[in-house]
Amino acid sequence: QRIHWFDEGRLSPHVFGLTGMRDPNTFKRVYTPDPDKKIPVRFFVRGFKYEFLGVIPMDLHLIGVEGSTPEESLFLLGTDEQGRDLWSRLMYATRTSLIIGLVGVSLSLLLGVFLGGVSGLYGGVLDTVIQRVIEILRSIPTIPLWMGLAAALPNDWSVTQVYFAITLIISLIGWTELARVVRGRFLSLRQEDFVMAAELAGCNQMRIIFTHLVPSFLSHIIAATTLAIPAMIISETSLSFLGLGLRPPAISWGVLLQQAQNIQALAISPWLLIPAIPVTIVILAFNFMGDGLRDAADPYGH
Template sequence: MKDEAGAPVEHYVNPEPFDPARAETLTAEQEAYYQASQWKIMWWKFRRHKVAVWSGVILMLFYLCVPFAELIAPYTANERSNDHLYAPPQQVRLFHEGSFVGPFVYGMTSSIDLETVKWVFEEDRTDVQPLRFFCKGPDYRFWGLVEGSFHLVCPAKGGTLFLLGTDRLGRDVFSGLVYGARLSLTVGLIGVTISIVLGLFFGGLAGFFGGVIDSLIQRLIEILRSLPELPLWMALSAALPVTWSPVWIYLGITVILGLLDWPGLARAVRSKLLALREEEYAKAATLMGARPSRVIRKHLLPGFTSHIIASATLSIPAMILGETALSYLNLGLRRPAVSWGVLLNEAQDISVVVVYPWLMAPVIPIIIVVLAFNFLGDGLRDAADPYK
C-alpha cells in the first residue's frame, strides 16, 4: 500500500489478537489502592512511619490528661504543705522488708541544717504509707465549675505523696505538671487555629487576586517577618495589664502567638493558589459564575488541605516553647495560673537547681512534647507528599 506521493506505507500488524482471558487482573490490594480516597492513602503512608505513629500515641496520652487534670493530680496546683518545703521526690515501692505490701511510700522526717540553713528530709522506714486509689482527696472545682474531691490516687491518711518533690512553698511539682499541661498544650492548639484562619484568609486573597492586593499583603508579611520574634513577644506580653485575671492573660498570650505566626502559612497558601488558580477546573468554576470566595473555599483549598495540616502540626511546638519562654521570664502567665513555663520560673536560680534538681522536672515533658510534634509533623508531611 502506498500514500498519495507513491511511497510505501508500513502497517503495524498485531500478531496476536486481544484475548480478554489473558488480560492482567488486579489483586484485591491493588483494587483497594486505586479506589482509595486521598485521605485513606495518606493514612496508609503515615502508618509506615513508625516514629510518627508512636509520637501521635504519646501526644494523645498527654492530651487525654488535659480534661481530667483534677482527677489525675493527687493535690491541687497551688496547695501548700508548710512542713515539706523543698521536699525531695518520694519513691513508690511494692515490698517492705521482703514482704509484698502493694504500692506505698515511706514517710519523711524533716529537720533544719543550721550550717546550710535548709530543710533536710530523710525516709522513715518504719512509716509505711500505702497509696489509695479511686479515693476522696483534696476538694477542687472541676474546670472551675463543679465541686469535687475524687482522685485516681491519694496519699495515705495523714501521709504525703510527692512523686516529683515540692517547691519552695511546699507545692507538689507533679500536680503542677498535670495542671500545667492544660494551659501549655492548649495554647498551641488555639494559637495555631488563629494562625491558620489568618494565613488562609490573607494567603487566599494574595494568591487568587494577585496584583495590588498581593503586593500589599506581601509587604505586610515582610514587615512582620523582619521583626525579631522573641523580643516582639516579650514587648507585647509586657504590655498586657497586670490587673488582668489569669484567664485573660492566657487568652492574650494565645492571641499574640497566633497573630505573629500566620505569615509563613500565608506565603505557602499564596504560592499554592497561584498555581491552582490556572487549572481548568478553577477557571471553569469562575466562568460558571462562582464567587471568588466559593472558588477558593470549595475548589482550591481542598487541594492542599493535607499540607496545611502538616504545617499546623509543626507550628504547635513553636507556640508551646513561646509560651514557656514568656512565662519563664515572668512576662506570660503568673500564679495562680499554672503552666510548664510558670513551674520553670521557680528554677531560675542556678544555686537552687543544684540543690533541688527536681525543680527542673517540667523540662522533661516539654522536650517530649516538642519532639513528638516534630516527628508527627514529619510523618504527616511525608504522607501528604504525592511524590513519596
C-alpha cells in the first residue's frame, strides 16, 4: 500500500494496518487496509537488525515503522516483480555504475596521457603507429564496438570477472580523444625552454612527461576527464540494458532498467522506470561540472 501523508489536514505520514480474511471462493487469505489502524512512519526508528557496512550490527533505520520485521519493511519506491526492494537495489546499483565510470575514466586517463605523451614527445614511427591505432578505433561506431567486445566474454565467467572485463573494455576504447589532446599539447610544448632544460639536466622521458609537461595543462586534463565520466556511465548502462554487460546477480542501473523492456511488466509496475531518473541526474551533473571546469581552465573563454 502507499504512504498516506496527511491525517485530518495535518502532515502526518502513516500507513494503515492490514486486516486478513479468507476468501470463501479461492480460500486464499486476502489482506485489506484498515483505516482505523494508523501506523506512523518516522525517521530513525528501531526495527529488524542488520549490519551497517557489513560489519557493525545495528537496528536503527533511517525511515520506517517502529519495530518492523523484514517482511514489514517500508518500500519507498516499491518492489520489482520478485518482491525485492527497489530503493535498496537502486542504492547498490548507483554504487556499481559510479565505480565503473570512475575506474574506467581513471584507466583511460592513464592510457591517454601515457600514449599521447609518448606520441607527442618522441614523434617518428611511434607517433605514426599510435595515431593510426587511434584513427582505427575512432572510425568504428562506439556502441557496436562495445557490443562486439562484450559479446565475446565467456558465459561461464563469474560476476566479478564480467565486472572487471566491462570496466576494462570501456576504458580501452575511451582513451583516444584524450590522447590526441595530450599529443597536441606536447607537440607545442616540447620545444619550450623548461623541457630542454629538463633534458639537459638528465631527466628521463617519463619524468619529463609526468613532472614537467602534464602539470602545465593539468586543468584541461581534469576538465576533459570530468566530461568523459558521463560517457563511461552511459556505456555501461547501455551494455547492461541490452543484456551484454553486467548480469544478475550483479546490479547496476542498466541491469535495473532491463526489467523496463517488458511492456506488460511496465504497465503493471511503472515504477521500474525510476532508475532512469538518477541516470539522467548524474549525467547532467557531470556534464555541467565538466563544462564549468573547462570554462574556468580556458583563459580565452571570457
